[in-house]
Amino acid sequence: MQEVTTEKKEFVPNIVAFCCNWCSYAGADLAGSSRLTYPANVKIIRVPCSCRVNPMFVLKAFQQGADGVILCGCHPGDCHYVTGNYYTRRRMALLYSFLNYMGIEKDRTRVEWVSAAEGAKFSAVMNDFVKTVTELGENKRLTDLRVKEGE
């Protein structure tokens, strides 16, 4: 007979990380070659610039089952395209504040600036973000708005 397990399966969040090609992606590379670890459930998507991330990308990630979305780019002032990340900063500040206004937990979304020399920071940021999202649990709010409680 099959054994009935009452133990809950440990929750492993799905994390999507948008990394800019010039700084953060290279930062992730450095983390790897420096033998620094970051959780395997962080799925990195490389973008030419953090400014390339359309707010719809973030929403789409949540819609398709992401539990947390993090956006990494060059430090403000260091953008490869000079001003790209300044726009990102305004855009994402407004988008995340708005998502929170609609009741989405603020900690599911994050923006971090990681340079190509900051492999250690990349690893620390990802570990911390995964920990935060794991504590929050599964993302339900951005996928089930039309389903009423109890249904």
Place this chain on the structure above:
Amino acid sequence: MKDVALKMIDRAKQLLESGEVARVIGWKKGDFCYDPTPAAFETVEELKDFVYDYFCGANLSKYLIQMSKKEGKTAVFLKPCDTYSFNQLIKEHRIKRENVYVIAVECLGKLDIEKIKAQGISFVTGVEVVEKDVKVFTADGETTLYKPDVVLSKCATCTKTHQVKDEEIILHERPAKDVNRFEEVEKLEAMTEEERFAFWREQLSKCIRCNACRNVCPACSCLKCVFDNPSSGVAAKANDDKFEEQLFHIIRAFHVAGRCTDCGECSRVCPQNIPLHLLNRKFIKDIDNLYGEYQAGETDEGKTPLTSYTESDAEPKDVFNGEAK
């Protein structure tokens, strides 16, 4: 309001007769007294159906995108809030200003028929407004209502003044108002995340994806809209995906952020009475707090908050409830 309407018809007649304009955009009598519709009048005869009353809440500025490209000049009647949308459309190069003749008209706050009906009054045949009293005539008598209870939500907190005019027809001065248009947004911000989520789920699950809010919005003037693109994943109608309605409203609010003049047309046309203006007002409030006060449509030039930046902008992680830490 009747004397103003008569003046407007007179002026429209003059303009059409003299050939100064080829058409006049105004409001046309509907089937009932409370549903006048925007219309273009090209001849003096057509003006017999012209109306301007307390139910003419529609913003006429968006029609100018098409009309200003036609041959001949177009005259348009704009209320104070409409002139902001007009300016914003000029700024986005959607209207040919030289083809438009703007007549500023007074607006003492328009009435919301849904709110009148909600008070248990049906078969409305006419209204008369004297200061704060609204006399509603129905098939079986008349009732007097308190005006602030039955105005459109966009009018309740409006303090806008005319920004554009080639000439004006204003007979009654509007009393000054001291209101905080962000009151409802602040109320929502003070709630917990769970409460806010419950509120928006309740509201947005009513959405039938009729796209009326998008179609009426003067800021939504893209030639090709993302919601019409079948491969975008958000073009579908209700019930296709549980997430669609929420995604639609987040995207739409974001697309008009920094360009929304707070004209309130989205909430006025929503057949499900979703308070959509609260989404846009959140963006307006955040932009005011974080990047300095900004009123879209106040001028027809300059950069919008989302197409500009400063080196010392707040970091996204420091922004909480619209305030930078």
